[in-house]
Amino acid sequence: MSLGRVLELAVTSPRFQLRVLLAPHAVAESPVLIAASTAITIDSAPPVTGLEFPPHFDPSIFSSTVISHSGVDRSLPVATFPQTTASTTLPVLSLQGPLGGIGDPDPAFSLEVPRGLLQTERYIDSFYRNFYAAHPFILPKEPLLVLAQGASLEPLIAAIRWIGSLFVEQHASQGLLNDAARLIDGNLLKDGFLVQARLLLIIGLDGIRQRKRANKLMSEARDISIQINMNTSPFATSHGRGIPILEESWRRTWWELYVVDALMSGVHQTNTFALYDVPADVGLPCEENQYLLGQIPPHMHLNDTENIGLFDGKPFSSYTYRIQCACILGTLQRMPTNVDYVDKLLANWMLRLPASKYTAYCNGALDEMMFQAIMMWHAISILLHQPHSQLDPSSTYHIKACAPNTPATSSDAFNPHTKRTIRAAGELSKLVTHRVPLLSHTHFFAYMVTLSSTIHLSKWSLAFVAQDDEDLRQNMRQSIGALIKYAEKWPIAQHLGCQVKRIAKEVYMMKKRQQQKSPE
Incomplete structure (x- = not known):
């Protein structure tokens, strides 16, 4: 019995209520990088002509050498899936085939997950309940735990446990982080699962204010992903073993690394979105419900988003809209003075957005990928227009999530950049009131709340x-309240909240002095 059949039995059983389509599918054709689209508000936008990204985004031509982004030793051995035999610490059968793939299991093979990976395992359950929807790139829980019987996924499982512990048992998290770091650093064979484990640690470390470690892991993850050709379309099929849900996970891993690289470069104002310049022809992710059910449709590529957007109204997946926003951020970082061009990209993105995507809900439930896309869209609008606005940034200069200008004398004198900046900040603030628990969102939203606060201040x-x-006072109360809530799980939010409260107090005292000095 092949592993594909094992996974199919596992995820179609009544216990799991999932179905994985395991027939190999044809791979979509050639690459090209994005034609983003955009606009000025969620409700409406002025008509803007179609606009393509510059030619240097075309990933169809790959260099024979890979440029290092962090000095990672490229002589390290590169393994193919699965790279190692099953862990000796987990009592499971090895499914390692003679060619490095997964072969037929022992006739006594059971679908039960190994000891230590029980479905009810608290930290793993917490990870999937509290974190997974915000960064959905690894396999859904049941397929992952079944796959863990035939491949050594200890570093990835350790990273999952650590993230899960942040939501349920923070006093245990440091030990779990140490375990995950040890397993990741000690693994010499570089593979896709190691990239996934690193990426989880990158996100978590950023949220707990360990930025140096997060940056180091990001540099390593970027280099390793390019070294093993994760940025190419064949990677998913050659490492997916003919299992569509696993192939989709590999595609998502590349794009999640891309989006997180963009987010970190944006919120920390480093402008080091290195993956923006890396050619890639990886297929685009499907919708979240399709992924969770294992019903993976034929995937599109970024050139499809250009052509379809011009000739028909076919919507893309929410994840794809999120990727497009990451790409627009990269464009802004490379061309910060070309305001009109980036503004058209933003306008085109919003014009092409289907009405069903405006609210970031899908069938009454949170569409976190669309929520993040809209969040990024408004943040990019602030970063684009604020430097050219009449808002004085001096009072909020020390807030590290603040956007980098002659002050206006009245609201009527606001120039268009000022109006757009204020409007985008207001829209970001409205996202706090989304009808879902605040902590169900990515921790990167805390940075966006802080960014909007700097504009209000x-x-x-x-x-x-x-x-x-x-209005301003209510916006500030709401923002500070949101950061306090985020701080329950993410220390970075406590740091940002303290900065915002300090500046708000300074502005309040300044306004009070002005009022006392003004004539009656």
Whole structure:
């Protein structure tokens, strides 16, 4: 019995209520990088002509050498799936085939997951319940645990456990982090599962304010992913063993690394979105419900998003819209002075967005991928327009999530950049009121809440804005409340919240002094 058949039996059983389509499928054809689209508000936008990304985004031509982004030793051995035999610490049967693939299991093979990987295992369950929807690139729980019987996934499982512990048992998290780091650092064979484990640690470390470690792991993950050709379309099929849900996981791993690289470069103002310049022809992710059910449709490529957007109204997956926003951020970082061009990209993105995607809900449930896409869209709009606005950034200069300008004398004198900046900040603030638990969102949203707060504070600091402006005060209360809530699980939010509260107090005292000095 092949592993594919084992996975099919596992995920179609009544116990799991999942179905994985295991027939190999044809791979979509050639590559090209994105034609982003965009706009100014969620409800409407001015018509803008179609616009393509510059030619250097075309990933159809690959260099014979890979440029190092972090100095990782490229002489390290590169393994194919699965790279090692099953762990000796988990009492399971090895499914290692003679060619490095997974062969037929022993006739006594059972679908039960090995000891130590029980479905009810608290940290793993917490990971999938509290974190997975915000960064859904590894396999869904049941297929992953079945796959773990035939491949050594200890580093990945350790990373999952650590992330899960952050939500249920934080006092145990340091030991679990040490375990995960030891397993990742000690694994000499570089493979896709190691990239996945690193990526989980990158996200988590950023959230707990260990930015140096996160940056180091990001550099390593970028280099390893390119070294093993994860940025190419054949990687998913050659390492997916003919299992569509596993192939989809590999595609998602590349794109999640891409999006997280973009987010980290944006929120930390480093402009080091290295993967933006890496050619890639990886297929685009499907919708989340399709992935969770294992019903993987034929995938599209980025050139499809260009052509379809021009000639028909076929929507893309929410994950794809999120990728497009990451690409627009990369464009802004490379061309910060080309405001009109990036503004058209933003406008085109929103114009092409189907009405069903506006609210970031799908069948009454949170569509986290669309939520993050909209979040990124408004943040990019702030980063684009704020430097050209009349908002004085001096009062919020020390807030590290703040966007990098002649102050206006009245709201009527606001130039278009100022109006768009203020509007985008208001829309970001509205996302806090989304009808879902705040902690169900990615921790990167805490940075966006802080970014919008810096704009509210900059506006409040203007001399003509009243000290008791109720809208601004409510926005600030809401933002600080959101950061306090985030701080329950993510230490970075506590740090950002302290910065915002300190600056808000300074602005308030400044406004109070102005009011006392002004004539009756």
